[in-house]
Amino acid sequence: DGGITQSPKYLFRKEGQNVTLSCEQNLNHDAMYWYRQDPGQGLRLIYYSQIVNDFQKGDIAEGYSVSREKKESFPLTVTSAQKNPTAFYLCASSIRLNTGELFFGEGSRLTVL
Amino acid sequence: GNSVTQMEGPVTLSEEAFLTINCTYTATGYPSLFWYVQYPGEGLQLLLKATKADDKGSNKGFEATYRKETTSFHLEKGSVQVSDSAVYFCALILIKAAGNKLTFGGGTRVLVKP
Numbered sequence: 001d002g003g004i005t006q007s008p009k010y011l012f013r014k015e016g017q018n019v020t021l022s023c024e025q026n027l028n029h030d031a032m033y034w035y036r037q038d039p040g041q042g043l044r045l046i047y048y049s050q051i052v053n054d055f056q057k058g059d060i061a062e063g064y065s066v067s068r069e070k071k072e073s074f075p076l077t078v079t080s081a082q083k084n085p086t087a088f089y090l091c092a093s094s095i096r097l098n099t100g101e102l103f104f105g106e107g108s109r110l111t112v113l
Numbered sequence: 114g115n116s117v118t119q120m121e122g123p124v125t126l127s128e129e130a131f132l133t134i135n136c137t138y139t140a141t142g143y144p145s146l147f148w149y150v151q152y153p154g155e156g157l158q159l160l161l162k163a164t165k166a167d168d169k170g171s172n173k174g175f176e177a178t179y180r181k182e183t184t185s186f187h188l189e190k191g192s193v194q195v196s197d198s199a200v201y202f203c204a205l206i207l208i209k210a211a212g213n214k215l216t217f218g219g220g221t222r223v224l225v226k227p
Contacts, residue, residue: 033214042218045214048214099208100162102215107155
């Protein structure tokens with residue numbers, strides 16, 4: 001079945017460590033996104049990518065980095081510079097950038113100990 | 114800028130009750146409007162959409178009508194079930210604006226009790 005796979009589902013990290021969250025899609029979508037969701041809050045856009053080898057900062061990119069070397073993959077690295085990294089991270093994709101129809105993964109919950 | 118405002122939750126209902134979740138928006142043009150649903154521990158799923166004024170989106174017993182005059186897109190369901198317990202997000206996008214992305218509301222948590 002086509003869809004978006006995020007891994008790991010749960011991740012624990014010590015302060016000062018970088019972690020990378022995986023996002024893979026087999027929908028042949030051009031656009032991919034990373035969102036952060038905090039308890040009781042909406043979604044905030046971290047980074048997005050319209051095409052391979054291109055990505056743009058969203059609203060809260062500080063302390064995060066991404067790459068888009070393959071169409072199917074859009075990993076997110078949470079660096080030690082992110083001051084409050086404990087959150088639920090959602091990856092999404094869409095057939096193109098300028099659309100409201102996004103397909104989401106099941107999310108990765110990161111906890112910093 | 115563009116923004117979406119939703120009623121704050123949680124909204125607690127009994128099974129078979131009528132559900133309304135208010136959503137209003139501000140936009141610098143004529144947006145397309147969406148409702149997404151997030152079940153516990155999962156990602157978001159598109160529930161329904163409307164792309165122009167007076168359009169009605171519907172799915173799984175949920176409905177929402179695009180009201181340009183009141184800049185609203187309220188979500189309704191006539192008889193909720195326990196399985197409708199989730200967080201609901203209203204969102205908009207300006208399709209004709211190049212490079213635009215979805216703007217989400219803050220989400221409304223709905224809890225349906227048996």
